[in-house]
Amino acid sequence: MIKEYFSNYFLHTSDVTFDLQKNEMEVLRRNGEPWKITLIDTGENVMTGGRIKRVADYIKDETFCLTYGDGLSDLDITATIDFHKKQNSLVTLTAVQQPGRFGAFTLGSEDTRISSFREKPTGDGNSNAWINGGFFVVEPEALDYIVDDQTVWEREPLEQLANTDKLAAYKHTGFWQPMDTLRDKNVLEDYWNSGTAAWKSW
Template sequence: MKVLILAGGLGTRLSEETHLIPKPMVEIGGRPILWHIMKLYSHYGLNEFIILLGYKSYVIKEFFSNYFLHKSDVTFDLSKNTMEIHEMHCEPWKVTLIDTGLMTQTGGRVLRAKSYVGNETFMLTYGDGVSNVDIQKLLAFHKSHGHAATVTAVQPEGRYGNIVSDKDDKIANFMEKPPGDGAWINAGFFVLEPRVFDYLKDGDNTNFERTPMENLAKDGELYSFKHYGFWKAMDTLREKNKLQEMWDKGNIPWMLD
């Protein structure tokens, strides 16, 4: 099963870091947050990734093209123009990097990956949020209801898109960033069926969190998987520093390996 990761946004609320690199490449514990997200999926045996690029896409391409250099000891023999990599450490990942446009909206980025996904269930998440969500249970829940889409829902401090679901976890309403605290919100970590592409009708201008999710909810095709464990987005420098502080103290609930 393929995992799509949205990694193309401008990251303006984290401009202290993102004036040089895209937000998914901001490091926590010496590794990009993108790497941390991929490690979660890999823990559950999902190792085929499609990274949806936009802003400063070349930085992410260079990271993966030189992955061994980032993870291993290396000897360069300049006289022979050779490179020897020692004790190679790598993950069993297959990574496809797609340039989806600088200003393309989230739904438009997903739509551009349609030919790579094929006619199979796939996963989707944001490139700036870490969690210890149980991917195996998430997938089992998605299969149990048999509908087009599942979104992982959490209860953080507030300020995100509000999810209203019924007793069976079918979403009755989706409202982006309402006032108030304590609501279940969109945490990413989606499971989607290929027919979701039919809801992305505005091409590059499709904001996945707006009309597509609202219409999926109206059609009874969107369900929420409630996650009671750890989840944290990295939208601001304060949140980045908090994650780094947790790492430094060895309090890393999102690292399962």
């Protein structure tokens, strides 16, 4: 479906005239982006690390960005890349705090009275709870940490990079929301429908 979309990109995004008698199409106004897009089928049974390894020939020796595609953010990608270049690391992951789902409170000394309460704070009240936000800046050398198709990117590669001081964290304190569940989907649709979608930058 994605390949078909880009194959017919001008049809989807431009104003066109169809001459049915001549079976011709004339593009009147092109609204296309100046992008070059490569789509690679990495297979259904390949793990996250294996998928990255399979596109190595297309990445070559360039620093590249990587995301899972199941989360939305107002992350400043340029700032993330600039941060990465100063770290002398092979990988920089974006550290985020989970959107709060529950009210967080602190119990007083008697354990029967609440001394503070915050409704749905970021990280559910734990200011030190940073997680992998799923956006990365990666050097090609990091692909050497991926063994084969069954390598999970978040396991051995990132663990080994962390153990050798080659994994940096860019702390993003802006908007971030995963879309892993129906609840997440509904939350994101509410943002979109209300006109408050922080990730919409166009």
